[in-house]
Amino acid sequence: MISSKNFDEILTSPWSLWAISVTAALLMWFYVMESDESGYVTRRFSCPLEYESLDAQATLRNKVSEVDVEIRGLEEVLARFDYDSVSCVVDLRNLSPGKKYTQDVRVNLPPNVSLVSCTPSQVVVDLLRQVVRLMPVEVVLPQDIPDGQYLEGVEIVPKEIAIRGGEKDISKIGAIQIQPTVQELQSGKELLLPVKLSQSEPFDEEVALEPSQVRMRASLVRGLPKKKVPVNLRLSGKPSSDYELKAVVTDPSEVYLEGPASRLSQISSVETETVDISWLSADQMLVVPLKAPNVKGVSILNVKSVRLSVHLEPAKATTQFSNIPVAIRAGSGESEWAAAPSVVVVTVEGLPSRIADIRPEDVGLQAYVDLSNIFVDSAALPVRVEIASEDLKVVKIEPPTVTVSTAEGSVGR
DSSP: OOOHHHHHHHHHSHHHHHHHHHHHHHHHHHHHHHHHHTTEEEEEEEEEEEEESOOTTEEEESOOOEEEEEEEEEHHHHHTOOGGGOEEEEEOTTOOTTOEEEEEOEEEOOTTOEEEEEESSEEEEEEEEEEEEEEEEEEOOOTTOOTTEEEEEEEEESSEEEEEEEHHHHTTEEEEEEOOOHHHHHHOSOEEEEOEEEESSOOSSOOEEESSEEEEEEEEEESOOEEEEEEEOOEESOOOTTEEEEEEEEESSEEEEESOHHHHTTOSOEEBOOEEOTTOOSOEEEEEEBOOOSSTTOEEOSOSEEEEEEEEEEOOEEEEEEEEEEEEESOOTTSOEEEESSEEEEEEEEOHHHHTTOOGGGTTOEEEEEOTTOOSSEEEEEOEEEOSOTTOEEEEEESSEEEEEESSSOSOO
C-alpha cells in the first residue's frame, strides 16, 4: 500500500507534473475544437456539369453530364441554401476538335460555403468536328388516303432543315420527313408537324435539328392526282460550222401530268418530238409537239406543245501568220531606221469559214511601228497591226514590242 508520503512524492515529481500538464493541454484542445465544429454540417448533392467556350465547329462525345459535390457550412446557412446557386464548369477554351483532353472541374460556390469534395474532379473531353447540313423536307403520305382523293397545294415552311452533328452521324441521314395523318389533312388547317429523321443506323452522338418542327398547308381534293414535271428537249444535228449552240429555252419549261399516284411516280419528265437544228445559222423560234407519256393512264394537262427558242453564237477560230514584216512609219526623212526583230507573228480570230485558207494580203494585214514624236536614237515601241476586214480580229502579236534605232546614230540631222 502506498503511503501518503510516497503519494505526495509521486505527485510532485517532475515526470508527474509533466504528465499532468500534457493531459490538461489535450483536454483543452479537444474542448476548443469541439466548440469550433459545433453548428457546421456537410451536404452532398449532384450538380449538372456545364461546358463553356465550346468551339462552334465542335461537339462533345460521351460527355459527363453531372458530378457529385460535397459542401460544408453552418447549419442555419445550409438550411436555406439554394443548390441552384452552385455551378460546376469545364472550360473548353482553345481546345481543337479531333482530340481528347483531361480538364479540371471548377466548382463555383456562394459565400459562407466551402467545398469539401467534387467527384470526379477531372473529366475527359472528347471533341468531334461538327458539321451543318441543309436537307429538304419530304412529305410522307398516309397509306389510308381515300380512293379518288389526292394531296394538292402543298406548302412547307421552312422547306429545308439544318442538321447539326458529327460528320459520321450526319452521313447516316437519308431524308428529313413529316408524316401528316388523313385526319390532319382533311381538316384543311395549317399543321405544325414534328420533323423525323430517316437514318441508316443509330447515331453515336446527339444530332440537332433546327427547327425541329415545320408548318404545312395542303388540301385533300377529289379527282386524279397531279404532278409537275420538267420538259426535256430532244435535239439532233449541229448548227452551221460558223455557229455554236448558246442556249435552248422551252416555254413552258414544266407541265402538269394527271393520273393514278402509283403511275405518276414512274414518270420524272416528258419529252418533245425531236427537233433537227442542222445547219442553223441564226436564232430560231419553233413550236414543238410534246410526246405523250408512255405510262398508261397518265396524260398531260392543258398543253400539247411548247415554244422552243434556239439561240446561237458565232464560233471562234484562230490562225497564225508568221514572218509579217514590221514597217516604219512617220520616221525622220534624213535618218534610216531599222526594227529588231524585223518580223512578227500575228494571230487573227474570226469565223471558221472566214479563217480557212486566208492569206495576209487577202485582208490587208500590215504590222508597223509609229515613230511620231520619237527624238532618241533608239527606242522599244509597241507593234501595231492593221487589218482591212471588219469580221477579223487581231488577238495576239509576238513579240508585242520591237526595238527601233537609226543607222546614223542621230535623229533629225
